[in-house]
Amino acid sequence: MFLNVGLLNNKRTITLNRNGTEPVIVVDGLTKVFGRFTAVDHLHFSVPRGEIFGFLGPNGAGKSTTIRMLCGLLSSTEGTATVGGYDINRDPERVRQNIGYMSQKFSLYKDLTVSENIAFFGGVYGLARTRLRERAAAVVRLAGLTGLEKRLAGTLSGAHQQRLALGCAILHEPPILFLDEPTSGVDPISRRLFWDLIQDMASRGVTVLVTTHFMDEAEFCGRIGFISGGRLVALDTPSALKRDAVREELYEVSLADMQGSRERVESVPGVVATSYFGRNLHVFCRPGTFTAESLQQALVRDGMGVQSVESVSVSLEDAFIRLAAPAGKAAA
Amino acid sequence: MKRFWAIFKKEFRQIARDPLSLGLLVFIPALLLILYGYALSFDVKHIRMAVVDYDRTQASREFLDSLFQNAYFDPAGVLGSIREADRVLDRGQARGVLVIPRGYDGALVRGGPVDVQVLIDGADATTANTTAGYLDALAEGATREAQWNMRQRSMAAPSLPAVLPIPRVWFNPELESARFLVPGLIALLLMLSAVVATSLSIVREKERETMEQMMVSPLRPEELVLGKTIPYVLICLVTMAMVLLLGYFLFGVAVRGSFLLLGLATLLFLFAALGMGVLISAITSSQQVAFQVAVIASLLPSIILSGFIFPIRNMPLPIQAITLVLAPRYFVSALRAIILKGAPFRAIWPDLLAMLILGAAFNLLAAHKTKKALWT
Numbered sequence: 001m002f003l004n005v006g007l008l009n010n011k012r013t014i015t016l017n018r019n020g021t022e023p024v025i026v027v028d029g030l031t032k033v034f035g036r037f038t039a040v041d042h043l044h045f046s047v048p049r050g051e052i053f054g055f056l057g058p059n060g061a062g063k064s065t066t067i068r069m070l071c072g073l074l075s076s077t078e079g080t081a082t083v084g085g086y087d088i089n090r091d092p093e094r095v096r097q098n099i100g101y102m103s104q105k106f107s108l109y110k111d112l113t114v115s116e117n118i119a120f121f122g123g124v125y126g127l128a129r130t131r132l133r134e135r136a137a138a139v140v141r142l143a144g145l146t147g148l149e150k151r152l153a154g155t156l157s158g159a160h161q162q163r164l165a166l167g168c169a170i171l172h173e174p175p176i177l178f179l180d181e182p183t184s185g186v187d188p189i190s191r192r193l194f195w196d197l198i199q200d201m202a203s204r205g206v207t208v209l210v211t212t213h214f215m216d217e218a219e220f221c222g223r224i225g226f227i228s229g230g231r232l233v234a235l236d237t238p239s240a241l242k243r244d245a246v247r248e249e250l251y252e253v254s255l256a257d258m259q260g261s262r263e264r265v266e267s268v269p270g271v272v273a274t275s276y277f278g279r280n281l282h283v284f285c286r287p288g289t290f291t292a293e294s295l296q297q298a299l300v301r302d303g304m305g306v307q308s309v310e311s312v313s314v315s316l317e318d319a320f321i322r323l324a325a326p327a328g329k330a331a332a
Numbered sequence: 333m334k335r336f337w338a339i340f341k342k343e344f345r346q347i348a349r350d351p352l353s354l355g356l357l358v359f360i361p362a363l364l365l366i367l368y369g370y371a372l373s374f375d376v377k378h379i380r381m382a383v384v385d386y387d388r389t390q391a392s393r394e395f396l397d398s399l400f401q402n403a404y405f406d407p408a409g410v411l412g413s414i415r416e417a418d419r420v421l422d423r424g425q426a427r428g429v430l431v432i433p434r435g436y437d438g439a440l441v442r443g444g445p446v447d448v449q450v451l452i453d454g455a456d457a458t459t460a461n462t463t464a465g466y467l468d469a470l471a472e473g474a475t476r477e478a479q480w481n482m483r484q485r486s487m488a489a490p491s492l493p494a495v496l497p498i499p500r501v502w503f504n505p506e507l508e509s510a511r512f513l514v515p516g517l518i519a520l521l522l523m524l525s526a527v528v529a530t531s532l533s534i535v536r537e538k539e540r541e542t543m544e545q546m547m548v549s550p551l552r553p554e555e556l557v558l559g560k561t562i563p564y565v566l567i568c569l570v571t572m573a574m575v576l577l578l579g580y581f582l583f584g585v586a587v588r589g590s591f592l593l594l595g596l597a598t599l600l601f602l603f604a605a606l607g608m609g610v611l612i613s614a615i616t617s618s619q620q621v622a623f624q625v626a627v628i629a630s631l632l633p634s635i636i637l638s639g640f641i642f643p644i645r646n647m648p649l650p651i652q653a654i655t656l657v658l659a660p661r662y663f664v665s666a667l668r669a670i671i672l673k674g675a676p677f678r679a680i681w682p683d684l685l686a687m688l689i690l691g692a693a694f695n696l697l698a699a700h701k702t703k704k705a706l707w708t
Contacts, residue, residue: 071548097550107545111349112342123338124549168545178548 024049024176024207029079032065039065041230047209052202054221055211058324062230063211067180071101084176100169104181106161110154114145117153117168125172139167159190179210195220215317226323233323238316245319248272248284251295252312256305268298275321282318335551339559357529361521361571365578368517379463380408382426389437395474404466417451428452428463440478514579515667516640518572519660525568526602527630530609534560535622553703561606568602588674597666600687604659607694614701634660662686
């Protein structure tokens with residue numbers, strides 16, 4: 001039924017029921033091939049209204065390419081998607097009216113002032129004068145730029161530029177927001193403030209699709225799609241991912257001498273993979289093979305100076321490291 | 333419309349805030365006009381001439397007087413013999429040496445031909461040519477005077493050419509370079525603003541990745557391109573007015589033809605030039621490359637191949653063929669016709685039509701490439 005949304009409501013925004021199950025973004029077999037390289041390989045997923053959908057995966061996995069196709073910046077090689085009920089290939093102009101897009105580059109005019117940037121993007125979105133005045137004031141407040149309206153955008157701090165870029169992207173109050181690594185290069189407190197803004201918008205019904213590398217940010221997402229090699233390898237809520245993505249048992253091992261010991265640990269039968277975790281090693285073991293004590297004994301038997309072995313619960317980071325290289329034994 | 337205005341306003345703000353582009357658009361044209369107007373002159377005046385007078389008669393003195401009576405020649409001393417000529421030419425004390433042989437007066441009186449020798453420093457071919465031309469005319473005058481004198485004395489007329497060409501130069505009677513150069517300069521300056529500045533302004537958006545932010549908005553390609561080019565059309569018109577004013581006050585070049593026609597020719601030229609600028613911006617992705625391509629594709633041809641300085645008719649045929657697709661060529665020709673001759677529409681419509689066709693071709697290609705480059 002929701003595939004017909006765009007046809008039923010031939011307007012800028014779609015009226016939706018409040019239960020949040022109606023998909024606003026529907027991705028159907030979306031594929032992008034650059035020459036011989038398949039950047040995005042038959043993606044399928046949908047995002048309901050008001051959800052923060054996190055897109056995670058290693059660099060070059062196809063996250064940005066997917067977002068760029070959904071925004072109409074790139075054409076798809078195969079497959080399609082609807083955004084706000086409009087087909088990205090057939091109706092890209094309607095799609096563009098319904099979305100806000102912000103990338104890690106904070107595309108602002110650094111030689112224009114804060115107000116001039118806002119006025120420009122407001123004009124590009126065709127806002128009427130009175131609405132622009134209202135929205136400009138709202139955006140300045142939201143971005144914490146009060147008193148800085150006359151400053152050149154290029155002289156603002158990274159965090160202020162980021163919030164101004166977000167403000168410019170949402171001037172026209174789009175029901176759908178695409179954020180491509182929006183918090184890169186911004187300090188943790190500002191990142192937190194930024195996510196407060198995003199969550200606030202989502203709670204008011206804005207659908208957000210965001211890519212990130214930060215695990216703490218992934219936790220803010222309603223659901224996470226993990227993409228690797230252009231394919232969606234996992235899609236679930238953060239807690240379900242932590243529960244299900246890793247089938248092995250996880251132990252945190254502290255060794256006296258880390259030098260070269262990772263390969264030795266991985267050569268122990270029953271150990272599936274390892275990854276560094278701070279000064280320690282996370283060791284993924286086949287279920288039922290070890291307890292903390294028996295793993296410690298096995299390592300000591302192999303001649304390693306083991307300081308401690310502790311059974312730990314799987315974090316999102318562990319889950320992603322395992323997901324990024326599911327076939328290989330070792331993961332970076 | 334609102335979206336167009338947003339870009340239009342933004343563009344002016346950025347131009348005003350960027351000293352480099354402001355300088356490029358305002359000061360460079362003024363500077364170039366003054367430089368070209370004063371320095372690039374083909375007029376040869378004050379040629380220093382030394383003389384060797386072996387005749388020393390009334391007739392030879394009259395001839396020398398007439399030589400130095402005008403602004404073209406300045407006396408650079410009287411030499412005792414032709415052997416000194418080498419020295420003064422070598423040292424650059426004189427650009428030429430005029431040698432009047434013994435028996436000049438006698439030959440004239442007898443009505444026979446007489447040879448006057450001129451040694452010219454040929455290091456500067458243009459000046460040498462002009463000098464020779466002036467002296468030719470001068471000799472002719474001297475001959476006619478001699479003829480007149482002899483008639484007075486009712487003697488037999490000396491042998492003279494029966495038919496003498498008497499050239500009369502129209503539209504620029506003094507053959508002033510500035511008159512000839514100002515129209516060409518307008519073409520050059522407009523090319524500079526239109527092609528280089530426009531292509532840079534679009535590529536800059538790509539380079540700074542602000543283009544992406546515009547492309548995710550409902551902005552349409554034509555709004556973007558118009559918003560980016562119309563400001564430069566206006567700037568070009570201001571530049572044009574400024575050059576015309578400077579040309580009038582500094583070099584006395586007044587527009588003889590209709591301003592309406594001048595405006596039409598300018599708009600057609602800008603149509604072609606801006607199409608080229610947008611085309612360059614579509615196929616390049618950095619300002620540096622765009623600048624180089626723009627200079628090679630527009631500025632150089634508009635200096636060298638437009639007839640601005642070097643007449644197209646004197647070029648080898650293959651190069652003449654290349655000039656056929658260069659808008660400045662038609663613009664320079666139309667401008668000269670309008671400004672110097674006051675030519676009416678029916679005299680210059682082929683130039684206007686050529687610019688219209690070139691403009692349409694550039695713009696179609698530019699629209700196609702831009703669409704492909706931006707909205708893939």
